[in-house]
Amino acid sequence: MTREVYLTLIKHPETGQWTRVGPVYQSREAAKFEIPFVKDRWFGTQVKTHRVRLTRDKNGKLLPRVLAVLDGFGVQVGEGKT
DSSP: OEEEEEEEEEEOTTTOOEEEEEEEESSHHHHHHTHHHHHHHSTTOOEEEEEEEEEBOTTSOBOHHHHHHHHHTTOOOOTTTO
């Protein structure tokens, strides 16, 4: 069982790391909608969307590698929320 979600990311000007801005989106189009707003606020930074596949095991729990990716971008995962 797999579902996809999308994140809007900026390349932080000081650290050079990709950082999530905004919420988790259900479609790439919704995540891209945020890009002009982010570029206006963070002038000169790179902005992109990133797809995350929410893959689950036989018991319906998210796989550890998926949880690690979400945690790396500061996404809180609760029961029944993803």
